[in-house]
Amino acid sequence: MKLRKRRKGILSRLLRALFFRKVTAKIGIYGPPNAGKTTLANRIIHTFVDENEDIGVSTEVPHETRLAVRREDVLIDLKSKSVQNPDLNTIPSSNVTSTSDSPKPREGKSKLKLDIVDTPGLATKIDFHDFMAFGLEEKEAKKRAKEATEGVIEAIKWLDDIDGVLLLMDATEDPYTQTNIVVIGNLEARSIPVIVVANKMDLAEASPQRIVDAFPQHTVIPISALKGDNMGELYREMTRRFR
Amino acid sequence: MEIKMDLISVDKINSMGSAEKLRFILDGVKSGNIVILEGGLTSEEQMKLIELTMTEVNDDFPGIEISGYQAKRSFFNLRRKPRLTVIGPAKVMRTIKKDKDLISAVVSAV
Numbered sequence: 001m002k003l004r005k006r007r008k009g010i011l012s013r014l015l016r017a018l019f020f021r022k023v024t025a026k027i028g029i030y031g032p033p034n035a036g037k038t039t040l041a042n043r044i045i046h047t048f049v050d051e052n053e054d055i056g057v058s059t060e061v062p063h064e065t066r067l068a069v070r071r072e073d074v075l076i077d078l079k080s081k082s083v084q085n086p087d088l089n090t091i092p093s094s095n096v097t098s099t100s101d102s103p104k105p106r107e108g109k110s111k112l113k114l115d116i117v118d119t120p121g122l123a124t125k126i127d128f129h130d131f132m133a134f135g136l137e138e139k140e141a142k143k144r145a146k147e148a149t150e151g152v153i154e155a156i157k158w159l160d161d162i163d164g165v166l167l168l169m170d171a172t173e174d175p176y177t178q179t180n181i182v183v184i185g186n187l188e189a190r191s192i193p194v195i196v197v198a199n200k201m202d203l204a205e206a207s208p209q210r211i212v213d214a215f216p217q218h219t220v221i222p223i224s225a226l227k228g229d230n231m232g233e234l235y236r237e238m239t240r241r242f243r
Numbered sequence: 244m245e246i247k248m249d250l251i252s253v254d255k256i257n258s259m260g261s262a263e264k265l266r267f268i269l270d271g272v273k274s275g276n277i278v279i280l281e282g283g284l285t286s287e288e289q290m291k292l293i294e295l296t297m298t299e300v301n302d303d304f305p306g307i308e309i310s311g312y313q314a315k316r317s318f319f320n321l322r323r324k325p326r327l328t329v330i331g332p333a334k335v336m337r338t339i340k341k342d343k344d345l346i347s348a349v350v351s352a353v
Contacts, residue, residue, distance in 0.1 A: 124293050125306025125333035142302065149297040156294045176341050178309045182293065185286025185314060 024073065025242045026115045028158055031168030032179055033062035033121030036199040040168060040225035041071070041118040047231070048074055055118050061134045062121065063148035068158055069118045076235055078110040112239045119158055120151025122179050159186060164193045164242040166234075171198040171206035171222060175214045184215060193241050195234070198222040202229055244352035246277060246335060253282030265292050269299065272307055272332050277350060283311050283325030292330070308336040310346045 029037045038056040045053050055071050057064060126148045131141035165187055169175045175198075187194045196215055198208035201222040208222035221237055223230045249271055256264060265288065271278045284292065289309060296307050311328035329336075329346065340347040 122293070123306070124296065124309050126297075126300055127305035127333070128302065129305075145300070145305075149300045152297045153294055156290055159290075174341075178289070178311065178338070178341075179293075181311075181313055182286050182289045182309075186290050189285075189287055 024113045024115055025163040026070075026117060026161065027164045027166060027238070027242055028117045028119055028155075028162040029166045029168060030119055030122065030155065030183055032170070032173075032177065033123055034060070035121070035168040035170045036225045037121065037168050038065050038118055040166070040197070040199065040223075041069070041116055043225045043228060043231065044074060044076075044116060045071060047235075048076055048080065055116065061131065061136075063123075063126070063131075063144065063151065065118060065120050066144070066147040066151040068120060068151075068154050071116045071118075074114045074116050076112040076114060076239060078232075078235060078239060109239060109243065112243055114238075114242065117158060117162065119155035120148065122152055122155055122183060123148075124179060126152070159190070159192070162192060165195075166197050166238075167194050168197045168199050168225075169211050171200050171208045171211060172203050175211040180214075184218070194218060195237055195241055196220045197234065199225050202227045246275065246350055246352060248277045248279060250279045251281065253280075256280055256282055261288065261291070264288070265295050268292060268330055269295055269307075272330055273299070273304055275332055275335065277329065277331040277336060280328045280330075283314075283328035285325050286314065289328070304332070304334075306333045307331065308333045308338060308348070310338045310341055310348060312346070313343060 029041055031037050036058070038058040041055040042058070045055050049071070055069050126145050128138070128141040128145035131144050132138060136144065165183075167180070167183060167187075169180060184194065184196075196211060196218045198206070198211045198220050200206050201208055202224035206222075208220060212220045219237060219241075221230065221234045223234050225231075259267060264284075268278050268280070268284075269292065289311070292307070292309070300306050307330055309328065309330045312326040314325045329348065331348070331350065335352065336348055336350050338346060338348045
């Protein structure tokens with residue numbers, strides 16, 4: 001019964017992709033807390049919409065984003081001057097291995113219209129004491145913890161309405177967490193296209209290769225959302241994968 | 244302080260509906276038990292369990308620690324067969340190392 005339901009989901013997605021292709025794809029930015037989801041969303045908006053517009057605030061305190069934020073009508077244009085900037089297209093670190101062993105898909109078109117959904121960080125536990133360690137008062141920490149649990153639920157519910165996912169992982173952390181495995185398993189089961197993004201590659205302890213090894217069946221793009229490193233490769237992959 | 248472990252057979256798990264299964268697991272974990280499921284939970288069930296857990300997080304129950312082996316693919320690579328899932332209260336259980344075929348966790352009384 002469940003299998004039939006899943007197959008039906010795959011079939012309807014296939015039919016939709018063939019005959020009812022959406023003009024604008026809804027792309028969710030998913031990942032654990034503090035992976036850099038909002039920083040990436042802001043980077044995309046700064047590059048293609050308005051360099052003064054922020055989708056959200058990023059801080060070192062986990063669960064800063066506790067409500068999903070949707071930014072509509074973002075036109076990814078690979079021919080725009082900001083993407084032609086060579087700084088965005090190169091990987092400065094020589095020890096980075098970038099993508100999976102899967103064959104490279106053919107070159108996509110240069111433009112892609114998206115709605116970007118910056119989702120709250122996914123977690124299996126939210127302890128208000130963790131926020132107090134960042135200097136929050138107990139009352140504020142409890143409030144934030146409550147909002148963070150609601151954020152996780154909202155992020156999960158968004159999966160029902162999303163066309164593609166940028167799954168962000170902190171390249172300095174162990175990627176083989178149950179949350180990452182569960183997200184990838186759900187995306188595979190729903191046939192939702194995913195690009196794994198190894199963020200924070202500018203840090204000395206970053207190891208995108210560890211992410212490639214953990215999820216060899218997926219394309220992994222190493223970037224630094226903060227510094228803008230290798231964003232050109234990510235944008236190119238997005239135009240291939242999310243149309 | 245003693246910590247109880249419940250090892251649940253695949254037959255017991257399969258005899259329950261999806262919602263009943265998740266309720267059974269979460270009730271066990273909220274009582275302070277480590278629940279080990281033979282056969283494991285699918286990714287979709289684990290996501291539902293995380294969602295259910297988030298509705299019940301409070302000052303005394305910060306959530307769960309969940310660990311499991313990645314599902315094996317079978318039936319022409321279409322069907323993903325879960326293997327084993329371990330779920331415990333986040334307050335007492337912490338996964339310290341995990342790869343494709345090994346899960347190391349520490350359990351400490353509060």
